[in-house]
Amino acid sequence: MREGLTFTNEAAAAGYEGAFAHVSSHFVPFLLRAAQVAPGMRVLDIAAGTGLVTSAAAEAVGSSGHVTAADISAAMVGKARERLGNLSNVLFAVEDGQAMGFPNQNFEAVLCGLGLMFFPDAARALQSSIAS
Numbered sequence: 161m162r163e164g165l166t167f168t169n170e171a172a173a174a175g176y177e178g179a180f181a182h183v184s185s186h187f188v189p190f191l192l193r194a195a196q197v198a199p200g201m202r203v204l205d206i207a208a209g210t211g212l213v214t215s216a217a218a219e220a221v222g223s224s225g226h227v228t229a230a231d232i233s234a235a236m237v238g239k240a241r242e243r244l245g246n247l248s249n250v251l252f253a254v255e256d257g258q259a260m261g262f263p264n265q266n267f268e269a270v271l272c273g274l275g276l277m278f279f280p281d282a283a284r285a286l287q288s289s290i291a292s
C-alpha cells in the first residue's frame with residue numbers, strides 16, 4: 161500500500177470520526193443514489209472504514225436487506241463493529257478490496273466511499289468486486 165495513504169492503523173481508526181468523517185459523509189447520499197440502493201438489497205461496502213456508508217446503506221436496505229462492511233484494516237473493521245454491531249442487517253469482514261473472498265455470496269450493489277484511490281491497482285479492485 162502507498163506510503164502515507166493508508167488509513168489502516170489503530171490511530172487512523174481511532175481518529176477517523178473526528179478528522180475525516182465530516183468530509184466523507186458529504187458523499188454518502190450521492191453514492192447510495194448512484195448505486196440505486198433500495199429496500200431488500202444485498203450490498204457490499206468495501207473500504208468501509210468506520211462504517212459511515214455502511215450505516216446509511218443499512219438504513220436504506222432495511223430489515224429485509226443486508227450490508228457487508230469490509231475493509232483491509234482490522235482496526236477500521238473493529239471501529240465499525242463498535243459503532244454498528246447492534247444492527248442486525250450488517251456483517252463485518254477484514255478483506256482486501258483487490259482480492260475479495262466472498263465465494264458463496266453475491267451482492268446487488270458494491271459501494272466504495274473514498275476508498276478506490278487507496279488501492280494500488282484500482283482496476284484489479286473493480287474486477288474483484290464484479291466477480292464477488
Ligand SMILES: C[S@@+](CC[C@H](N)C(=O)[O-])C[C@H]1O[C@@H](n2cnc3c(N)ncnc32)[C@H](O)[C@@H]1O
Pocket residue numbers: 161166167168180181184185206207208209210211212213230231232233236255256257258272273274275278279
Ligand atoms: C478514507 S477511508 C474511507 C472510509 C469510508 N468508506 C468512508 O467513506 O468514511 C479509506 C478506507 O480504505 C481502506 N482501504 C485501503 N486500502 C484498502 C484495500 N486494499 N482493501 C480494502 N480497504 C482498503 C482503509 O483501510 C480505509 O478504511
